[in-house]
Amino acid sequence: MSNKQRQLHLNAFLYGTGHHEASWRLPEAEPAHNLDFNHVLQIVQTAERGLMDSVFLADGYSGRANKLEPFTELSALASRTKHIGLIATVGTTYNEPFHVARKFASLDHISKGRAGWNIVTGAGNASHNFGLQEHPEHALRYEEAEEFTDVVKQLWDSWEDDAVLNDKASGIRIAADKVHTIDYKGKYYRVKGPLNIARPPQGYPVLVQAGSSESGKEFAARTAEVIFTAHQSIASAQVFYKDVKSRLPKYGRTADQLKILPGISPILADTVEEAQEIENRLFEFVNKDGAVRRLSERLGIDLSQHPLDEPLSLEGVRETDEVNGHKSRHQLILDLIRDENLTLRQLVNRLAGARGHFTFTGTPLQLADVIETWFLNGAADGFNVMPQIYPGGLDTFVEKVIPELQNRGLFRTAYEGTTLRDRLGLERPLNARHKQKAVL
Template sequence: MSSQQRKLNLNAFLFGTGHHEASWRLPEAQPERNLDFQHVLEIVQTAERGLLDSVFLADGYAGRSNKLEPFTELAALASRTKHIGLIATVGTTYNEPFHVARKFASLDHISRGRAGWNIVTGGGSAALNFSREEHPEHSLRYEEADEFVDVVKQLWDSWEDDAIINDKVAGIRTVKGKVHEIDFKGKYYAVKGPLNIARPPQGYPVLVQAGSSESGKEFAAKSAEVIFTAHQNFEDAQAFYTNVKSRLVKYGRTADQLKILPGISPIIAGTEAEAKEIENQLFELVNKDGAVKSLSERLGIDLSEYPLDQPLTLEGVRETEEVNGNKSRHQLILDLIRKENLSLRQLINRLAGARGHFTFTGTPLGLADVIEKWFLNGAADGFNVMPQIYPSGLNIFVDKVIPELQNRGLFRTEYEGTTLRENLGLARPANTRYQLSSTL
């Protein structure tokens, strides 16, 4: 497929009052509405009006994030939307394959084929909430996740597509031999099956992955259909894109079977000066003491007495191989310090915008230029759009940036299909495991 035929894939990452950590302090912000379903619905309906492929909810099992549980929220959103995909983060380390397979199958049926699963292994702080003393080691988590996803796929396939006939005359509801026990016995899981709900409308909900470590990239090449990733510049995004796409062949996959969507976190206004004014206002509202404490914990050094405007050094910092959490994000921060000679204040402000994702401050035309460059030059198949301010940031993206992308022939003018897979240009996986089973 040529670059002229390709169309951008765009996802909106839902995140409270916005992806800038100080967005909740703006005068117009309404942080008290984070649990207000009507508020979330209005944002999602804006994304659907803009013809975006999907919305995405991050999730975790620890901390004070004060957010709705994804399956509950997305099931409610499914009943009030028609086209937009609904992607939920669900970790493998602190779940069981049967529960996850059943919940995603249910969401896919409720939404009529619009569900997606963002596969993560989970954060370390969750261990103590699940009767565990410590978080499993990084490579072990990915090994477990690989088996976990295999079990879930087998459970989705345990019902053949034509298993249900509801023949009232013959008195037959399901065809004999078309609902299967999977009898899975692996290194980490043992699951008899079958699943107690029919195969999802999409075959499998779209499989999304967000890790960019070495283990994460290999896991994505084998199993993922969409990758959410973070890069600070075009060159790094291009290198990542080439690296991951080159791994697909060993798994018998082609480049168009995996969509790479870097995060892009914009502040958009009518002029660059207006956008910069908003950015500076947000910088002023950042809790510097809290940011220094958080960065100290991540880097493993005490920065509380470090001058805010002095360039940082890497002396004594925790290296990436010592990290048992998000290795790729840790490495991104180290690279920022090494390559750009940032002061502590500059690093705090850079990370405040979107926790390490690419940030943009400027006009709709300027943002469209950036998106076009990355898309047409091997750095992205689309973007994970992360407005620094919700809902205004998404409103201006939909009202001003989307029309410009459409004018350039880069984005759809109507939804191509009825399922998330169809809109992403991904094939529905066949149930090859049981396609030759018996009939009656």
């Protein structure tokens, strides 16, 4: 398939008042809208008006995020939208496969085939909320996650596609011989099955992954169909793109079976000067002391006395292999310090924009140029769009960037198909039991 025939895939990452950490402090911002369903619905309907593939809700099980639980929120959104995909983060470490399989099957049925599961291993250290002594080690979490995901897929496959008969004449609602136990006995999980709800409309909800560590990349190559990733430059994104795609053949997969969507976090205005003014306003509201404290905790050194306008050094910082959390994001920060010789103020401001994702300040036309360049030069199959200000940032993206991408033949002008898999050009997976029968 040539570049001209390829179409961008665009996801909107929902995030309160915006992905800039100071967006909630703007005079016009309404932080209470974090729990206002109608506010979220307005944003999602804007994304759907823009023909975007999906929206995404991140989640975790600790901290003071003050946001709605994703299954509840996405189920409500499913009833008020028609086309857009609905993706939620659900961590494997602090859940059970049966619950996750049932919830995503339910969401896929409610939305008529628009659900997606962002598979993470930890969703942050929440051991203290789940009776564990400590957060499991990074490699172990990925080993558990692979088994967890396999169990979930087997549960979805425990119902054959034609198991539901609802035959009034015979009095048979469900064909008993088409619903199967899975009798799974693994290293970490023992699950008998079957699931207590029919196979999802998509077969499996779209499987998404967001880790870019070595373990994360291997897990993605084996399992994921979409990757959300963070890169500060096209060069870094190209290396990642080539690396992950090259791992697919050993799992019997082709490059078009995995869509790589780097995060892009824009501030947009009709002129560069106006966009820069918005960015400067946001920087004024950044809590510098809080940001320095968090950065100190991440890097393992005390930066409280470091002058804001002097370059940082990597001396004494915690190395990535010592981190038991988000390894890829930690490495990204180390690379920024080493490669760009940033001052502490510059690093704080860079991370404030979108926690390490690629930030952009300029005009819609300039952003369209960046998107096209990355897309046509082996860095992305599309983008995880992360406006630094909601809802206005997404409004501008939909009204001014998407039409430009459509004019260039890079983005759809109408929704195709009915499911999220259709939008992403992903095949509906066969029930694994049918594959086994074919082999026999």
